[in-house]
Amino acid sequence: MTSVELLRLNDCTMRSIGGLHQELVRRLSGTGPVPVDRTDIQRPNTAMLQLLAAFARDLRAQSRPIEWRGESTAFDRAAKTLGLSATLGLPVDG
Amino acid sequence: MTLDLAQFHESFFEESFEALDAMEAALLKLDVGVADHDGINTIFRGAHSMKGGAAMLGFADVTSFTHTLETLLDELRSGKMQVSAPTLDCLLKSVDVLREMLTAVRAKKPVDAQRVADLQFDLEAIVARKDAAPPVVAPAAAAAQAGAPATLAAATGQVVVPAGSAATAGHAAAPAASAAAAAHAAAPAGSAATAGHAAAPAASAAAVGHAAAPATAATAGGQIAAPATPAGATNTGAGGTVSAPAGQPPSSSSEHAAAADAGWIIEFKPLPHLLLQGNDPLAIFAALKELGRVEASADLSVLPPVAKLDPQICYVSWQLHLHGDCSREQVEETFDWTTGDCELHIERPGGARSPGEVAVGAAPSEAGATVGAIAGPASASGAAAAPTAAAASTAGAAPPAQAAPAPTGADHSKQVTAESGSIRVGIDKIDELINTVGELVITQAMLSELGRGLEGSAAELLRSGLSQLERNMRQLQESVMRVRMLPISVAFSRFPRMVRDLAQRLNKKVELKLAGEQTELDKTVLEKIGDPLVHLVRNSIDHGIEIPEIRTAAGKAPFGTISLNAYHTGGHIAVEVSDDGAGLDKARILAKARSRGLVGANDVLTDDQIHDLIFLPGFSTAEKTTDVSGRGVGMDVVKQRVKELGGSVEISSERGHGSRFLITLPLTLSIVDGQSVLVGGETYIVPLTSIIESLQLKPQNVNRLSGACEVFSFRGDYLPLVRLYDLFGIEPRSRALQEGLVVVAEGDGKRVGLFVDELLGQQQVVIKSMESNYGHIDGISGATILGDGSVALILDVPGLIRAASMRVAA
């Protein structure tokens, strides 16, 4: 079993999202849960949330959970605004 | 009695070329993933009317070809076939071939029969195969396929919408599907969940019970012109309540019927490139929240697996329920920025897709088609009597329509108003008009001058009359000049197709952004600026934008962007062509220039000077020249053409980031505000827009450089002094600086001081060409006729600067 490496999320732009994409692709070929820390997100955008939603969905299909670490109100609020909280597996509070 | 049809030929050709342009534009829209029933209809109508005209005028080849084309388009229109990538390419080629055919027929030259035959064969093959290739419009297809089971199920009266199908159904279908489900009064939780919670109850009322509609649907074969069944509680046979009458004049009845504070159901389906345009749904939804509470439900049905998706493309669409009592306008305003980048539907919960929404500006049958089609599956559901055939055909009609509900009303209505209220006028008539007005200006100037010298009270009256005349003349002139002005969109229109084809050929991903398309230019300028723009765009794609692999390796988006932007600035028009490609490679340019002896080995050049080297004839640093932009033959021609129009072109570029070419053009060709100056006995006109300031110099203000060139200090810079009498070979009133004046003028980014004897008046002058009877003179841009009938030459400041520097060098 591969060691469980924490995925730290950073704000990204349309230009830099390619990096996150590559990382997520890499993670998908692993095994086990993926802990994701969203603390550093202050300016979330739709592209990132869309990407993460796809990631969460694909992980689920592999029966692997996303484990959300840290806190970011900006992130959670954005996810709720876009109606993606459930898909992302974020703790739902209403 | 034989009718001479030749008189109709010209208008047939003109109208056909226009129809081909419209067809091409519609085809290109299909390309971007928007299967558009309106678009396909536009294309079909174009082919159909061309066939008719050609047949009537006896153009057999054109008739036969358009007939085959029409057959294929009919299949697409009725939904018997999907639009696939190969089909689309074939259709675009057909447009090209038709253009060639018409041009040949018009010029009474032979048509390229082989090419036509080949393409005709391809078209027939597609029809015969009913090409099953994956449709271009994937989302719609998924919707269609998902929608179909719902439909058929619905048709049998059993509205069992499997949760899954509702989930995968394209967004447009969702409400209807759930509505179908709702007819059973038991909306399966699954479908409701993904389709948006509020949709279920609302849509159940809607769309159900279209007893009348399906019948019409069957007959219209996809063009559902649903009869104007009254809104509100109706007995439409199948126990339905509210029907969705399409083609009914925008009735607010359904809107009012719904409770005012039920808010709005908004269906928001971004086009894939929405994010790349700089729009973010997050921002929009946040703004929406200011109008009330928002519940968002995301549709991820087309979101590909992570490994396959492109993170910059938007795959998600939403259904939002906005709670609160705001107006439709307020909602629409929130989505203002996204026009053209998304599909948007705003409706009341409880009402059907309100007719007002869809019917605005769109031809009733098309609006009907869209609404009807979407309501199709549902309508079939309500109608127990609906024959399966009807369901099938509506289902068939649904796919193209579903993915493309009528575009947001706004731009359709624009089309409608633009089409009416115009007439064709021959360009010679306009030119004659402009010439006559030009003569009027001169006559009026002459009269004014005569009036100046008179005395007495009658003279006063005369002068005031003349002054009024001058005001009227100015207005007339402006109006007349505007007649010749056309929006630059005319020149921009060829680019989407060109960029698409070229990018495809070169395996590059390029997105074209157009801005300022409504900026108007004089027709002649417009015609002549086309080719230079083509060269610049071609160069951008060929040498500027890198292939996707290189771009991603450099941390750039795989899509390169080329922007064309036009705007007014001061007395000029600016047209920018910019790209986010590799930028100019200064080192390579310099090396090439050195190797060609254009630049000395030890010369030091500024960045701008290095960039300008690419405008030298025969210059090309491309490693291999493609047949696309040729051996750099483009650049010097670009500069030349722009100069001929009285404009200039400027480059700014940053290696790794991209380049920008800025073309500046004069607003009109034939009128200029000028300052008259006296040099010796001759009067010259200096265009006011080139003048910065006039001042008097003393001999001590002027220094000599390298013996020959005089310079003086102006606002911190040293500018060259040009003695016009010397340049033109005239005997001046005085050579002494303090007895004359220096006019500081600017052109092509450079400044110069022009020494003249005296400043005379300022007036608007009509530019007359020197070239038509004489030829080009360096430093002179044209001539004008003064009030006294004599000719005055108009100075061309950039030309003067060049002429002066050449003399110094000599």
Added chain:
Amino acid sequence: MATQQAAQAAGHKDPGNQQVLTFELGNGTYGVEILRVREIRGWTSVTKIPQAPPHVLGVLNLRGSIVPVVDLRMRFALERAEYTKVTVIIVLSVHSQAGRREVGVVVDGVSDVVDFGAADIKQAPDLGTQFATDYIRGLVPAGERMVVLLDIDRLIGTQLSNLSSGQQGQSPAVEAA
């Protein structure tokens, strides 16, 4: 000022015949096809053009068009003459590479319109390279005079297009030689 009415009135057709407007220049009499004459004007001041060859005097306003004016005396390397009250400008329609142009020529005075048949035209003698005569269509006896029929397209047309292609400052003598 004389108008072109007379010129136009004289333009009736007889295929074999030609109608020619004759004018004086120095001691010689020259003629140009009547149909090429746009207008005849008295001498008016012209606006000088920078960098023009000496025989191009400048431009004037012909009902809204800018028309260059050429001194034929200089073209023929004759002595310069004073422009007097009877000095006249004939505005001609000239064909050149660049198309149709209007050009004015300064002459000493206009004579009459002469009618003659194709048979009357005699060939100009070949004077060798010293005096190029490609702009002479032929010689026609008219009474006691000899009218030199000019091919104005060759005379002026080529010259002007040379000008616009940048070959300025070349004296016509060079071209003729």
